[in-house]
Amino acid sequence: MRLPTLRRNRTAEAGAVTGPARLDRRTKRLTGRLRPGDIAIIDHLDLDRVAADSLVSCGVAAVVNAKPSISGRYPNLGPEVLVAAGIPLVDDVGEDVFRRIREGDPVRIDGGTVFVGDDKIATGARQDAETVTAAMADAREGLSVQLEAFAGNTMEYLRRERDLLLDGVGVPEVATRLAGRHCLIVVRGYDYKADLDVLRPYIREFKPVLIGVDGGADALVEAGYTPDMIVGDMDSVSDDVLRCGAEVVVHAYADGRAPGLARVERLGVPAVTFPAAATSEDLAMLLADEKGSSLIVAVGTHATLVEFLDKGRGGMASTFLTRLKVGGKLVDAKGVSRLYRQNISTSSLLLLVLAAIAALAAAVAVSTISRSYLQVLAEWWDNLLFQVQRLFS
Known part of the structure; x- marks a missing residue:
């Protein structure tokens, strides 16, 4: 199977983007501290849609990926999400970017090149709708291989976890x-x-x-x-939510190891583990x-x-x-x-308000007590106007 070649755009076409760097090899962990205008530096082979949606919702200025965002194994959806949102994506800049850029460094992306100040740090492939579409078309050729691997993984999981699934x-x-x-x-x-x-x-x-x-x-x-x-491995839930009083079930490996349990215990939150x-x-x-x-x-x-x-x-x-x-x-x-979306038009709301006013007016018209209250209110209003006139006379 031929892996897709992601073409690079010319610097003048791509434009420059600047912002403070935020780095993490786990995209899910990084999104917890991203702020609008940040440049996210990630290490995410085959960027998936959920991760891309999170980056978009954080309002990042650009994304720099140490790995290829589309490797060609299968047509993953993340790069399309970033490009559609107008967020520049620079691909496959190499692992060295994590050594040469520190958290908070002012980063400038010009075309497919990453700068800190005037220092050229890394160069990658700056993606656009055309390059992503071409890469996705090539990646679809690998679906048959991935389906075979998926079927093999399914049978292996059934063999290992049949007691959990069945009993x-x-x-x-x-x-x-x-x-x-x-x-x-x-x-x-x-x-x-x-x-x-x-x-x-x-x-x-x-x-x-x-x-x-x-x-x-x-x-x-x-x-x-x-x-x-x-329920989970506790790598993307916040400390405040962990302490909200909910019962916590920590996902552990099949051998019983639960890396997320240490964090929960540090917060003083009781928990049980679920190895699988x-x-x-x-x-x-x-x-x-x-x-x-x-x-x-x-x-x-x-x-x-x-x-x-x-x-x-x-x-x-x-x-x-x-x-x-x-x-x-x-x-x-x-x-x-x-x-299904519950859409209420402005005309429907106006009709509802007018109907309520009409019902109220009818109730007042037929009620002796209501008319008495209206007379009292009218007298109070006349007295108020009289007092105001005296102040200015």
Whole structure:
């Protein structure tokens, strides 16, 4: 399979961008401290859409990637998101950029070249809509290889975790009551904000157990809710949200190691661990299913083949099997904001106000007590006008 060649634009065409540098090899961790106008320096092979959406929402001035944003393994969606948002993307500048640029350095990007002051630090490929489209077309040629790898990962996961999938072996005991209740699982994924907003009437009426998966817990708090449970490896949830009183379930490796547990213990938050090779969003679904939840509503989770591949993890094979396991009670809220929007026109609001005024006037007209109150109000108004006239006479 031929890997795509990402063409470089000329410096004069691309224009210069300046801003303070913010660096991290993990994009998810970096977005927690980005501010509008920053230049994000990342190390992200095959930039996925969720990461790109986060960078766009932070308002970055530009993105510099030490790795190729599209390697050609599969058509990942992140570069298209950045280019569509008008954010300059400079690709494949090399690992040395993390050694030569420090946090907060004033960085200038001119074409595909990265400067600190007058010093030329690195050179990469500055992307635009044309180069990204060409790279995506080449990357689609690799889909068959990725499908074979995905199928192999799925069978390997089934072999290792069949006891968990079939019998619930390894699911921890939790204090939150899930049996017979609806569970709303929120992942900070595609369109989670819009879908969560549309679900407000559902949340208000059914009062489901609110489960945030890592940064999904922050998404719940930002939407005005308090999560009942937080599930994940704790690498993208904020300290304040971890201390909100929610029950914490730390995702551990299959061998029991849980790197996120140390952070939770440092904050003095009690937690239980859930060892498994699956993704955190899958653990949340398996936990809700095993503990007897009657309905699982998922927001921001991965549901399609393109999304599985875009995530770029072998562990996404667990998502496919998890959905087969809990499919009978799973409702995916993805895209519900596009299916239904509660639009109230200005004319409808005006008609409602006029109807209310007409109803009030009719009630006053037929009520003796209301007419008496109106007479008293009229006399009070006449007295007030009389006093004002005396002041100026």
